[in-house]
Amino acid sequence: MTDPKPPKRIFPTSKVDAQAAKHVPSSPQTESQAYKLAFQDTDFLLREDLRPVRFQLELMKPELLLEEANIASTFVFYGSARVPEPAKAKALLDHAKTDWDKKVAERLVAKAHYYDEAMKLAARASRFPVDEEGKRHFVVCSGGGPSFMEAANRGAQEAGQESIGLNIVLPHEQLPNPYVTPDLSFQFHYFALRKMHFLIRARAVAVFPGGFGTFDEMFELLTLIQTGKVRPLPILLFGREFWTRVVDFEALAEEGVISPHDLDLITWVETAEEAWDAVCQHYEVC
16 A cells, blocks of 8 residues: 555645636625636736736746747747738739839839748748757747748648747737647737747747838847847848848948947848758757
């Protein structure tokens, strides 16, 4: 006969108490908002004073679920939500009515082929082997939206692998693209916490042509590495023609506001093969 073991816990779980709270007899006291369990009281959690708690919850929820999914590192994809895949970009050009619409459509067509490159890179990263501890590496992670984000999740799915989507609540609703793994699809209220989760596990970042949001994410990462807050990692900029047209990186160095060696933080690439080779060289893997 084995020796009896003491119980693992003596208090009921929060789930048990939450269930019990549903069956409390009605009275003026139990019907009051004050009587609700704090963690079940949405109005209480949404108070201005509770912002630090919401920060913590938004940091912890994805962290715990990603840890439980054995995801040790990610390959992050940044880029516009407005550049369609090649066929749809061509359709926009065919239906352009004004000179402005035609000009914009032509520029979208010029960038649309990077959709295919994002898919290829995501598929290649997704095939990276699981380590001896069962941890997954270079798991594809995107903002969960359309365009290059969709291409990243799509590439992972077509490779038969899971991928992450970090969506954000916006005034104009942005639903997760259909290629994000449902159990790895997260929604954020705070941009700051979303950006933290992009980088906590990031070991490589692919940056495709984009606008304000992409600039924000890219320049924050460059700043973190430049200031020593984050160890150097591959930052792969797709589309040198686009980036040097919209940002004069060389001029920043010439003006003395960054150092010339800061430009070395950027790796210019045009294809998925070039990008993956750069990652392999950086980590001496593959």
